[in-house]
Amino acid sequence: MSLEAGAQVAEILQDRLHALNDLHLTLKHIHWNVVGPHFIGVHEMIDPQVEAVRGYADEVAERIATLGGSPVGTPGKLVEARSWDDYSIGRADSIAHLGALDLVYVGVIEDYRKAADETEKLDPVTNDLLIGHLHQIEQFHWFVRAHLESSGGVLSNEDADTEKTAAAQAQDASMDER
Template identity: 30%
Template sequence: MKASDTLASNLQKVLTDLIELHVQGKQAHWNLVGTNFRDLHLQLDEIVDSARLLADQTAERIRSLHALPDGRSATVSSGTRLEQYPAGLTVTKDTAKLITKRLEQTVKTIRDVHDEVDEEDPTSADLLHEAITRLEQLAWMVNAEVMPASASVTAPEGK
């Protein structure tokens, strides 16, 4: 099967945000300070590893569909939907909120392209399902770091 321009473009959007999530996760990892530092530091590595794996799987899917993935820094920085991560040290509570937001935005990107991808290539949609499942799990786990016990469990903190 050869991907249409639409399918290739939709998978590229996902790839771009996954690469950016990986880079921002490392930025957060290197500049984290505060209470529960070690736990969140290790959790950020888990997020980075997942984002890298999912990005690699997405890029390889693009290639298997006879299209070209683009992971160059200029492409990623100009095409990502994620907000730029703040510079400098960030306390654990703020980091948890910042990373949860970026995980959720990456999931939104995937959900935004899902139906078009599924219509043309259900196999690629399966890859998107895997990414959504993993990233939503990670968002829940990170958000639990800052969610008070009195919070509604039907919506993430701050929604």
């Protein structure tokens, strides 16, 4: 691989590193702030996701270093570089958090797929790494959506475009079911 291609791949990976660091902190935040009747199930579902995403961040950082780059994992650089807003839900019902987390995962997966597409021809090793992460991240997303989906396949937060709206819609639908 040329130095130029390696630098381009490292730049793509740096964006994924920021997203993964943000995601594992967001997941831990949710883990600490869920309440309500689904508390224990959601609380226990989130921790393995945190650990897996932390591992992905480490793999991405090590790949950046392997390519000759210098991975950046500082909070200030993450906030400076990210193109998304900070997670906006504090202490809330478990289903409300899952409604918001659904949108977080949609964004992460879309950006991960774009990064996989961009690395496909540049570096098959990095592409393989990203695709492997995508497999598990999409499964985590499915776990979240299973809590939000009706037996007819309708998501309780289906039309939401912000975390707060998604949280409110999911919580309202959950209350209607009780």
